[in-house]
Amino acid sequence: MRTCSHIMIAPTTSLQETIQIIDADARQIALVVDDHSRLMGTVTDGDVRRAILRGVGLNEPVRSIMNMYPTVVAHGTPSQTIYALMLRKGVRRIPVVDGGRRVIGLEMFEDYVDSPKRENWVVIMAGGLGTRLAPLTDTCPKPLLKVGPKPILEIILESLIAHSFHRFFFSVNYRAEMIESYFGDGRKWGVRIEYLREQKRLGTAGALSLLPHEPAQPILVMNGDLLTSVDFGHLLAFHTENQSIATMCIREHVHAIPYGVVHIDGHNFLAMEEKPVQRMFVNAGIYVIAPEVLRLLEKDTCIDMTSLFDRLASQKSPVHVFPVREYWLDIGKMDDYVRANQEYGEVFL
Numbered sequence: 001m002r003t004c005s006h007i008m009i010a011p012t013t014s015l016q017e018t019i020q021i022i023d024a025d026a027r028q029i030a031l032v033v034d035d036h037s038r039l040m041g042t043v044t045d046g047d048v049r050r051a052i053l054r055g056v057g058l059n060e061p062v063r064s065i066m067n068m069y070p071t072v073v074a075h076g077t078p079s080q081t082i083y084a085l086m087l088r089k090g091v092r093r094i095p096v097v098d099g100g101r102r103v104i105g106l107e108m109f110e111d112y113v114d115s116p117k118r119e120n121w122v123v124i125m126a127g128g129l130g131t132r133l134a135p136l137t138d139t140c141p142k143p144l145l146k147v148g149p150k151p152i153l154e155i156i157l158e159s160l161i162a163h164s165f166h167r168f169f170f171s172v173n174y175r176a177e178m179i180e181s182y183f184g185d186g187r188k189w190g191v192r193i194e195y196l197r198e199q200k201r202l203g204t205a206g207a208l209s210l211l212p213h214e215p216a217q218p219i220l221v222m223n224g225d226l227l228t229s230v231d232f233g234h235l236l237a238f239h240t241e242n243q244s245i246a247t248m249c250i251r252e253h254v255h256a257i258p259y260g261v262v263h264i265d266g267h268n269f270l271a272m273e274e275k276p277v278q279r280m281f282v283n284a285g286i287y288v289i290a291p292e293v294l295r296l297l298e299k300d301t302c303i304d305m306t307s308l309f310d311r312l313a314s315q316k317s318p319v320h321v322f323p324v325r326e327y328w329l330d331i332g333k334m335d336d337y338v339r340a341n342q343e344y345g346e347v348f349l
Contacts, residue, residue: 001096001105008033008103011040011063015051018043018062019325028231029093031103032066038101041066044093045234049323052252055279072097075104083112090241118164120217120236123208126153126224127173127198132333141175143224144182145337148344151182152331153224157189163232165220166191171207173198203304208289209297216291221305223285227340229327230286239288244320246293246312248305249286251324254279284324 007021008031021030022045032041043066051065072095073082082094092109130142137145143153150158157168168186172179172195179195186193196210208221218239220232230249239247255278263270287305296311297303312319331337 001107002027002111004031004095004103004106007031007106008037009062010034011061011066013062014059015048015056015062015065016058019048019058022048023326027093027106027108029106030062031095031106032062033103036100037103039070039072039095039097039103041068042070042093042095043067045231046238048325049238052323052325053321070095072101073107074098079112082107086112116164117166118217118236119167119215120165120220121167121169121211121215122160122165122220122222123169123171123196123211124153124156124222124224125204125207126170126179127176127207128225129174130225133331133337136334136337141172141178142331144178145331147227147331147337147340152227152340153179153183155227156222156224157183157191159229160220160222160232161189161191165232168193169196169211170194170224171196171198171202171210173201200300201302202300203302203307205305205308206297206301206303208294209299209301211294214291214294219289219291219294221287221289223330225331226285227327227329227331228284228286228324230324231326235286235288235322238322239320242320243318244288245290245317246309247288247320247322248309249284249324250281250321251284251328252279253282281321281323284328285330286324288322 004027007025007027007029009018009021011032018030022028028045030043031039032043034040043062047065047067056065071085071089071091075096075098086092086094086109094107095103096105096107098104126143128142130137133142144151147155168191170179170193176197183193196207198207218236235249257276257278261273261276263273283306309319329336329340331340
């Protein structure tokens with residue numbers, strides 16, 4: 001049992017503060033308690049992401065999103081009973097309470113099992129021309145441009161290794177030999193790296209047709225120009241729990257219109273909205289794909305991931321979205337590259 005006083009919060013704590021508490025601690029949970037440390041509810045990463053999808057503001061009190069009926073155990077419950085309860089309920093964190101429901105501690109799934117390597121394959125799209133970053137990409141592929149002391153692709157690789165992935169496929173085309181020379185077979189990082197060599201542009205989904213065979217586990221696919229601290233374990237768990245055939249990570253994008261917007265009906269003036277702010281979700285360039293999806297792809301045929309998702313949705317397949325609330329930056333333009341270098345030390349060190 002672990003101590004948990006530093007993750008105990010009041011019901012009036014804002015969602016923003018709660019996110020900071022969850023992210024700062026390995027326990028990845030916040031316990032909502034009253035003035036006498038009695039448990040009122042819990043908040044996990046999943047609760048936060050569902051709240052974001054519902055449009056809950058970051059200044060809202062956490063009571064509005066907490067799970068008011070979490071699984072708990074009494075102090076003194078045998079460890080084998082707790083482990084069996086975790087497996088049966090599908091939960092990884094269980095608060096320990098006394099007879100008055102006061103929080104005593106927290107039981108964590110990791111304390112009962114070793115963390116094995118993930119058998120999910122990871123495909124990283126690293127074959128683009130990177131024309132918007134010219135002249136930097138005239139002689140160097142974008143994934144090898146340095147952010148801080150390391151190439152973008154190396155930062156991505158090390159982030160994924162930290163999440164226990166060990167088998168990687170890099171989809172390459174433009175200046176592929178430079179990427180292959182730098183990363184080799186992956187033994188420098190203690191992993192296995194193979195290459196999907198595109199002889200022509202296959203798109204972000206078409207490159208998956210070059211995989212050697214259909215794997216047993218869902219495939220994580222990621223663009224090779226993204227820097228993010230997303231929890232890939234949470235992403236895979238979400239995909240599995242929702243029995244999804246394909247999951248797309250999405251990111252909230254806020255666009256401020258710098259003018260007063262006029263609402264009309266024909267020639268009639270209805271109202272004036274001064275400088276409104278539009279909020280929408282955009283594709284974050286990270287996906288989880290069920291192995292059977294590979295059967296839909298034709299060899300050497302160009303198709304983008306967005307088209308593949310449209311096709312799956314039109315077939316009424318279970319397709320889901322996973323909101324990314326952590327750090328995320330798509331290095332598509334020069335100002336993005338400058339920003340990545342400015343923020344590297346704060347985010348990745």
